Every structure is written in C-alpha cells, then in structure tokens.
Amino acid sequence: MLNFLLKYLYNRIKILYRIWVLRMQFNKSSENSKLAIMQTLRIYGSMSRMKLTELTGFSRATVSFVISELIESGIIKETKKQQSTGGRPAVILELVPFSTCVIGANLDNNHWKIGAFDLLDNVIDETDVPVQTQSAVHTFEVLRTSINSFIRELNRPILPVLGIGTPGLVEKNDHIIKAAPPLEWFNVNVADIMSIDMELPIILMNRHRARGLAECRFGAGTNSSNIIYIGVGSGVRAGFYIDRQLITDSFGGAGELGHTTVEPSGPLCSCGNEGCLQMLCSTPFIEKQIRKSVRFGEDAGSLLPPDTDTRTIKAMDVCRAADNGEELSMEVIHTASNYLGITMANLANTFNPETIILGGPIPSTSRLFVETSNKIMRQRALPSIVSSIDVLTADLGEIGGALGAANFALDRYFPISNLENTSY
Numbered sequence: 001m002l003n004f005l006l007k008y009l010y011n012r013i014k015i016l017y018r019i020w021v022l023r024m025q026f027n028k029s030s031e032n033s034k035l036a037i038m039q040t041l042r043i044y045g046s047m048s049r050m051k052l053t054e055l056t057g058f059s060r061a062t063v064s065f066v067i068s069e070l071i072e073s074g075i076i077k078e079t080k081k082q083q084s085t086g087g088r089p090a091v092i093l094e095l096v097p098f099s100t101c102v103i104g105a106n107l108d109n110n111h112w113k114i115g116a117f118d119l120l121d122n123v124i125d126e127t128d129v130p131v132q133t134q135s136a137v138h139t140f141e142v143l144r145t146s147i148n149s150f151i152r153e154l155n156r157p158i159l160p161v162l163g164i165g166t167p168g169l170v171e172k173n174d175h176i177i178k179a180a181p182p183l184e185w186f187n188v189n190v191a192d193i194m195s196i197d198m199e200l201p202i203i204l205m206n207r208h209r210a211r212g213l214a215e216c217r218f219g220a221g222t223n224s225s226n227i228i229y230i231g232v233g234s235g236v237r238a239g240f241y242i243d244r245q246l247i248t249d250s251f252g253g254a255g256e257l258g259h260t261t262v263e264p265s266g267p268l269c270s271c272g273n274e275g276c277l278q279m280l281c282s283t284p285f286i287e288k289q290i291r292k293s294v295r296f297g298e299d300a301g302s303l304l305p306p307d308t309d310t311r312t313i314k315a316m317d318v319c320r321a322a323d324n325g326e327e328l329s330m331e332v333i334h335t336a337s338n339y340l341g342i343t344m345a346n347l348a349n350t351f352n353p354e355t356i357i358l359g360g361p362i363p364s365t366s367r368l369f370v371e372t373s374n375k376i377m378r379q380r381a382l383p384s385i386v387s388s389i390d391v392l393t394a395d396l397g398e399i400g401g402a403l404g405a406a407n408f409a410l411d412r413y414f415p416i417s418n419l420e421n422t423s424y
C-alpha cells in the first residue's frame, strides 16, 4: 500500500514538474517574441502587423497575440495612416518611447560612458565613470558597481540585457575579450566578472563596431544601407554593416583593419607583422612622429612653445595644430591619412560600399585628416566605383558607443529571423 502511494505521489510530482517546465518555456518564448517585435519596431520604425510578421518570421497568430499584450502594457500603440493608394487608412503599430528602456556602456580613454535609452533611442540618462587602473578585472568591477547604482537611481522599467563596448578583439560568444594588447588584456572573461553581483546578462562587442552600429541606425549613416565604419584612435578598427545590421563572422575578427599591411618593410607591430596600418596611422604614431621630428631639430611652430617637454605632446594637439595650418603637424597628419586613404581605396574596390564613416578621436578632431584620406582614396580606387561613395564623419559623439552596444545586445539576445541571416 505504501509502495503504491509513493509511486502515485512520484508520478504526480513528475507530471506537475513537466507542466511547470512547459509553462516556463512558454513564458520565456512569449517574452522573447515580445522583445523581438519591439526591436524590429526600433530598427525599422512603425509598420503594419503584416510587415512585422514578414520581418520577424513569426506566425500571424504569435504576432497578433504578442501585439495585444504589448498594447495592453502600454509599450506599443496603434495609429492610423492614410495609404498613398487611397482607400481605408492602414493600422500602423508604433512604440511608446518612454514605456521602457535599455542600458548600454562603452569604455574609452579610461572612462566608462553609461547610457539609458528609450525605445526610440533617445538618451534618458547618462553618466561618466573614470577608471583609475589598467587592470581588466578592476575596470569591469567599476562598471558593475556603477551600473547597479545607475539602475537604482534611474528607477524605470528596463529590458533585461546589458550591451558593453570595449577595446580589443571580442570572441564571437560575446563574453570574452580575446586580446587588447595596448592594455595587456588577454582572454578576459567579462561575463564571469559582471555576473558576481549583477543579474543582467551581458553582450560584449568591440567599441568601434558599437559606435559604427549606432552611426548606421541613428547617426551619419541613416540614409545608406551599405556602410563601412572605420574608427581611428590608439588603433584602427572597422565594422561592416548591411541594412543597418553588423555583419558577423566566423570568429569575431572581421574589421581588424589596423593589422592590414600598408608598408611591406614598415615598423614591427605587436601582432608580429611589419608595416601594419595602425603602426603608421594612430595616436601613438602621430605622437612618435612629432617627437622624432622635434628631436631632430625641426620647428614645431605654434604647436610647441619654447622649452616645452616634447614627451607631453598629445596626438589631439597635433590634429588641432594641423587644422590651424601648423606645417610640421600638417606633415604628420598627411602621412597618417595617406596610409588610411590607401586602405580605404582597397576597401572601396573590394566592397563598393555606399558610405564610409570615419569616427574615433583623430577623424573627429582633424578635418585635414578626413579630407586627405578621402582624396587619397579617390586617387587610388577605381573611378567608376569610388565616384558613388560618400565619406562622412561620425556625428553621435561620445554616447554613440553605449547606444550601439545597447542596440547590439538587443539584436543578439532577442533574435529576429532576418537579423540571423545577415552573415557571410
């Protein structure tokens, strides 16, 4: 009798457990469908139910069910739009911007920029957090503590994911920094560090690719669909974007432009190759060149007042001096931009993009750098190809990295069928 009772209870518990698992799975998939629909509306703007079904790849029934839940919770609303062909106005779905928000963070020049963005990617709040160390563990611990207090003070509903833009090469699993040699970071498991005292899952990406994604969707690239973003600072990195999506690759290395060879017998790079682009076009290169020239007795004019210590001169001073017509600085900027122009010509001939966006500290400080790179590209690439390419500078400023990382996190975490197809 006891045996029978135990067996009955065991079977009963097993069935209840199965029902609980199924319910949890259903809730999770319904939650993911909601977020995928929200992300589609964020990227592509307001649209009809039919268009949403087409873009997300969900069934009509799922779209209809999820939309009614989203309308009920005040996240999206219906509006009517007159069709150009006449007839009855179509029902269009659009996001209610302030209903919820997403968080992103980006590391640049030893400080974190953290931003909260509404559903239409307006900045709700932002903060800057300096980092006093080069240690990878401490840098991400600082971020973790800052994010926790940022969310507490924000006191709003947030989407359950955090996007992080970081220096270095990020593995395709979006959790590990494989290598950031200038910082001496190798195989840093950021997810492990962040998960100690924080519940949000993270998605990691290279900071230049994060900025590029934000520029494609909300900045300089909004009128193009085929874009290359090149970030030039302490290194050179690129992101490739088609239809506002970052093209992913087999490992995570697509866009390591700084390590392409532009001078066969050039200086030795930390990667072991000689003549890499970033040895000849980056902030360390500009600083090294100007110091060398001054040491060899060349006159730096207004750039260096008498008795200035050449070791204190910064690349940004050189960029500004070059734009003000200081000759030695112009020479250095011309050399660096010439190498970038050669690389852009190669990219133009290979990919034939509609637009190349130059971002990062050097292009955003020196107009001369951007104009010279553009000119050299046009001299060297096939005229029939290059005539249709626009070269623009990034226009989102510092918040761009955090915004791009937040967007990428939503792309990765809540997949939409047509986003998954964008790869080569």
Ligand SMILES: [Zn+2]
Pocket (backbone or CB within 6 Å): 258, 259, 260, 269, 270, 271, 272, 273, 276
């Ligand atoms: Zn290299």
